[in-house]
């Protein structure tokens with residue numbers, strides 16, 4: 001095998017491994033909050049839909065091309081990695097957060113950006129981590145400058161953060177949250193479109209208006225997959241225990257003479 005081919009394959013393998021590890025870390029953090037299951041994967045798919053539509057329509061062509069699009073999609077699952085620092089008491093609180101709690105929660109954006117910046121410094125070939133850091137820092141900024149952590153406005157907010165903001169809010173609205181039930185797709189779309197020029201970039205909402213039906217398809221397929229998994233789990237719980245070995249004792253029962261776990 002030619003050295004250049006080997007190097008290319010090695011580079012692809014490292015990129016794939018980095019991607020898998022990144023998503024795994026994001027999902028581990030997400031696991032702490034049962035109400036957000038699948039959020040990191042769905043939001044990266046929404047980011048891809050929006051970014052592909054923007055590319056197809058020649059919007060933001062100085063910032064957005066096939067290469068940066070791919071980086072954004074890889075980076076998107078890591079947007080909330082800073083939530084690792086938020087206590088369960090705040091993260092899982094069923095009611096409204098106090099001002100102090102909300103202040104702590106807001107810290108996840110800057111902390112996530114810092115974690116990802118350090119990860120990128122250690123693995124400089126993984127350029128998607130640069131996008132991940134930008135997305136983590138800016139996905140709660142608002143187009144009118146009233147967001148956090150820095151109060152950036154309009155084009156001061158990186159494009160990847162402006163795209164992520166729409167994806168993140170849409171998913172939060174259409175999924176159950178510990179403090180409220182899921183909202184129908186049409187109602188979520190109305191709320192998002194009302195944010196034109198205030199919370200969200202109007203150019204990205206043009207794109208959202210064109211492809212929101214595909215968002216609904218993603219929501220539906222994830223819900224169906226979740227229902228299937230729940231039904232399978234219920235079936236396994238209801239099924240009689242299999243027995244192993246000639247004496248009919250289960251592996252749990254056979255640990256030690258007195259039945260205690262070993």
Ligand SMILES: [Fe+2]
Nearest residue numbers: 079080139140
């Ligand atoms: Fe966030």
